[in-house]
Every structure is written in structure tokens, then in C-alpha cells.
Amino acid sequence: MNKDWSELNKTMQLLLKKEESMHAGIKTLVDLRNQLMDVLLSFKKDLKRADFDAIPFMNASGYHCKTIGYSIWHIFRIEDIVVHTLIAGNDQIFFTGNYRRRIHSPIITTGNELVKQQIADFSRQLDLDELYAYITDVKRSTETIVNHLPYNRLKWKVPEERKERLKSLQVVSTDERASWLIDYWCGKDIRGLIQMPFSRHWIMHIEACLKIKNKIHP
Numbered sequence: 001m002n003k004d005w006s007e008l009n010k011t012m013q014l015l016l017k018k019e020e021s022m023h024a025g026i027k028t029l030v031d032l033r034n035q036l037m038d039v040l041l042s043f044k045k046d047l048k049r050a051d052f053d054a055i056p057f058m059n060a061s062g063y064h065c066k067t068i069g070y071s072i073w074h075i076f077r078i079e080d081i082v083v084h085t086l087i088a089g090n091d092q093i094f095f096t097g098n099y100r101r102r103i104h105s106p107i108i109t110t111g112n113e114l115v116k117q118q119i120a121d122f123s124r125q126l127d128l129d130e131l132y133a134y135i136t137d138v139k140r141s142t143e144t145i146v147n148h149l150p151y152n153r154l155k156w157k158v159p160e161e162r163k164e165r166l167k168s169l170q171v172v173s174t175d176e177r178a179s180w181l182i183d184y185w186c187g188k189d190i191r192g193l194i195q196m197p198f199s200r201h202w203i204m205h206i207e208a209c210l211k212i213k214n215k216i217h218p
Contacts, residue, residue, distance in 0.1 A: 005203050008032040012199065016191055019151040029199060030143055036202045037139060039210070043068060044132055047213065053123040056215040058116050063208035069123035069131070070111055071205045073103075076135040077110045077171070082185055082197045083142045085166050086158045092171070093137045102130040108171050112178035142198060154191040 008028055015025030043052070052069035059065070066074070077094065084092045094100065100108055104127050107114075114122055163186045166172065172181050185193065 001203060002207060005032060005035065008035070009195075009199055009203065013195055016154065016194065022151050022154070026147055029146070029194065032199060033139065033143070033202065036206050037135075039206050040072060040135065041132075043072075043209065043213070044128065047216075049128065051213070051216055052126075052128060053120055054212065054216050055116070055120045056212060058120075063204050064211045065116075066119050066205075066208065066212075067123040068209045068212055069126050069128070070114070070119045071209050072131060072135060073105070073122075073126065074111045075202055075205050076138045078181075078197050078201065079142055080138045081110070081166070081171050082193055083138075083145055085169065085171075086162050086185060087190060087193065088145050089162055089165075092169075093134065093141055094171075097134065097137060099130065099134045103127050103134060104130075109173045110171070110178060110181065112181065113173035113175035115177070146194065146198070149190065154194075155189050157189050158186040 009032060012025050012028040012032060015021040015028060047068070052072075053067055055065070055067050057064045063071070080092045080094050084090050094108065099105075104125050106122065106125055111119070111122065163182065166182060166186075172178050185197070188196070
């Protein structure tokens with residue numbers, strides 16, 4: 001893991017443990033996310049369209065067995081689902097912004113169910129300009145919600161009715177590669193969700209994207 005990102009992530013986790021340092025913890029989280037977002041924005045500036053669909057490590061077992069386009073989708077669909085459906089209990093940006101039509105996505109899920117060539121085929125269908133508009137909206141929305149959380153909310157776990165609401169939306173595939181996500185998220189408190197989908201999850205997938213980029217453009 002990138003040393004600077006790892007240190008920011010560790011610092012953020014420590015700061016969120018105490019009420020008096022929570023604000024600094026959220027600021028550290030946002031700083032980390034801004035650095036990671038800069039990497040994603042650099043892809044849009046520096047890479048060709050086809051590079052977002054390339055899958056040079058198709059048969060690998062790590063996060064780098066995906067495409068850059070898929071990875072960006074995946075990071076932010078998960079975040080949108082978790083922050084809005086599970087934490088805030090409101091509508092996802094994906095739906096309120098009509099992003100399925102705008103992005104030209106054939107799916108509304110996280111994409112965990114897709115494998116190998118399916119991932120590359122999926123990536124080719126995405127409108128990158130609209131995908132980037134979506135991720136910008138989701139990032140901003142998440143940070144607004146997290147900034148307004150009181151400290152005692154960090155220990156709050158997802159109530160059963162929100163878990164059932166998530167299932168009803170069908171935004172997590174019933175495929176075994178994806179279905180575990182619901183119990184995984186709902187087993188965490190909000191502090192735990194901040195530490196995974198909103199931070200470490202970004203790091204893991206963006207580092208994988210950098211590995212893909214370096215393979216395409218050595």
C-alpha cells in the first residue's frame with residue numbers, strides 16, 4: 001500500500017476513536033480521499049478511452065484483474081449504496097441523478113458478479129464523462145453526510161429495515177460473488193463503514209488501477 005495513503009488511513013482510524021478528535025479524523029479522511037480522487041482525475045486526463053477497458057491481468061486473483069473503468073464504477077456504486085441506503089436512509093445519487101441512462105450502464109449493481117471478459121465488455125459501454133460526473137457527485141454527497149455525523153452515531157449499526165430496503169432495491173446481485181456484501185456492510189458500525197468502503201476500499205482499487213496503467217504504459 002502507498003505509504004502516504006496508508007499513514008493517512010491509520011491516522012484517520014485513530015482520530016475517529018475519540019470524540020474530541022473526530023473532527024480531525026473526518027478532515028484526514030477527506031484529505032486522503034482528495035489525494036485518491038486526484039489519481040482518478042489524472043486517468044481521465046492522461047489515458048485514452050480504450051485504456052479504461054483494458055484488462056491486462058484478466059487471470060490474476062487480485063484487484064488488478066479488473067479494468068480501470070470497472071474499478072471506478074465499483075468504488076462509487078458501493079459508496080453510493082452504503083452512504084445513502086444504509087447510513088442516511090435516503091435515495092442514491094445513481095437514481096436521483098438518472099445516472100443509469102446517462103452512463104449507459106447495463107447494470108445497477110456494484111458489479112461484483114462480473115468476471116473476466118464480462119468486465120471488459122461492461123467497461124466499453126460506459127460514458128466516461130457521465131461516470132466522472134457521477135463519482136464527483138457521490139464523493140461530495142458522502143463527505144457532506146459524514147461531516148454532519150455526531151460522534152455517538154459512529155457506533156450505530158444498520159437497522160433491519162434498511163437492510164431489507166437494500167435487498168428490495170436489487171442493487172447488489174444475488175450471485176455468490178456479490179450477495180455477501182449485504183451482511184458484510186450491515187455487520188459493521190458507521191465507523192467501520194468509513195474505514196472500508198469510504199477509505200481503504202478506494203486505496204485498494206486505485207492502487208490496482210495504477211498497476212493496470214503501468215502495465216498498459218510501461
